[in-house]
Amino acid sequence: MSAPLIHTQVDRRDGDDVWFHFTLSQLPDSPWKLHFCLPRQIDASSVEGGTLERQSGSYKVLVPQDGGSELRFCCRSTPIKRNSDLPQGFFLSLGDTGSGPQLLPVTLASQALGLPPLPATAPELPEVEAANGIVPQPAHLRLPEGNFRLAERAHVSGPLPLGPLLAHFNELTGLALSQDHDAEIHLVEAPLAPEAYQLSISPREVVIQAAGEAGWRHGLVSLAQWALQHGESLPCLELRDEPRFGFRGIFLDCSRHFHSIATIKRLLKQMSLFKFNRFHWHLTDDEGWRLEIKAFPQLTEVAAWRGHGLAVAPQLSGGPDPYGGYYTQSEVRELVAYATGLGITIIPEIDIPGHCHAAIKALPALLREEADSSRYLSVQFFDDNVLNPALPGTYEFLDKVMEEVCALFPGEQIHMGGDEVPHGVWTDSPACRQLMQQEGYQDCRELQGHVLRHCQQYLAARGKKMLGWEEILHGDKVSRDATVFAWTSFQAGLDAASQGYPVVMAPAQQLYLDQAYNHDYQEPGLYWAGPVSLEQVYACDPAPIDFHANDNILGVLSPLWSEQIISRDRLDYMLFPRLLATAEVAWSAPAHKSWEHFVARLPGQLQILSQLQVRYRVPQR
């Protein structure tokens, strides 16, 4: 039998009410149900030609009426403007055919977004002459006359064993520098700030001055970028440099789609080339739990996998087969050590109390209150994804998870999420009602503060600091030791800094790398806060000159959420070249930044990315 086919099209729009029309053919004789993923909510009352049997997150099941082959439905008040928004991961489940339920893949024969063509997009970059340079732009740079010949096997001298630093340099450049007293490259100790360095390339030698390892690493990275652009004959260079911010981060969501340790190591290496020093590792979310926790093997046996018939249904790119993965504790230790060698601290994120669908599915006896009849829907359409702050099981779960996380990650900072707890949660939970009465709480949001305060105190007792998204301030219970990650707006970050919280700026409108680059329907990516062009990332100034609480702004983070990161190529495409713009936002003082100059340096940097096999997005000229 040939595989069933489906044609999907949007055939009506009424503002942001969007009507889909599915036509199926080559259908089996036995009764069937259609399963697929679409990151929108279907209005159940709108379905024609069948009924909506189930939806959870992006997962949908439609049952046809009388075996018909046409289905229509409406998603209300939600824009659908990209090919990457369209339904995917189709399959049929057949009624019991005698040998148990059967699954059939469905071939997507065509899809139509039902939008008129857009006018051609304008060039994204100004016309400027290319010039080799360093990204992020150093504080002071001079190009004296002359060249230095960098031999493939040049020697380096320094005051400490340089093995790890040189291994990093060699891995980036493909050269084979080694430590020796009789050297032409010298790492020299100098009374500079911890991350500052001075790099001097003269015809006879290269000298990197710094107070210690961090500065020498930055100097070697600048030298590596210069060598990757110029080959063995390096133009002479004098530079003095130090970062604007101490927190320079990239975030990767490993829940929505799973990314292998090899992919993360590759990203860490790329980050190191642009002087990032924090990797924010989003390890848990509704669509999958990714961290081995010895106390709860169910979290990885159950919650790390999604698919047909599993506790976590197919999601996002969908399909019936089990999809997922997780990181063992020994892999985590190895990754932490690898990152440390590159000067990068890993910040793990365990996202609570929202975004816990997968964890709750794995540990229902601990995390669910049977009598809770609260009704809510999360932004990603889960109606069962929030921990209950009034259950003893919640604290048993959190304490054991935090204990293992603290032991695995030597860094001081642990991120506990806190974002997007949906409206309506906890309102009809008897346990929550009792807790509110006992504590004198007036507002359900105080329950969010209650549970996050517990986490903050638990972590503090182990010498750790809690970080969280800006909603950790809801309910006003966490102390000002907590670092706030501003994401809904730039203003949210300024407000938190004004209140005295340390702040990391990650405003979606400027720094979210999951947002599409432009309005083109073909451009993959989300766009609720965007699009976010290379130029918009570059224009971000995390600490405006006239803002009174700039001392509280620690730095910046560019998040890559993974709903649409279905491959390493897509990962590269969304990250690069925007990651270079974030690097300069994080490192270079406003006086040393210039969009035109960044664009001039871009071709040399793209050539480096090509050498590193990065499948970056080519800016439109």
Ligand code: ACM
């Ligand atoms: C977020 O984007 N929900 C932090």
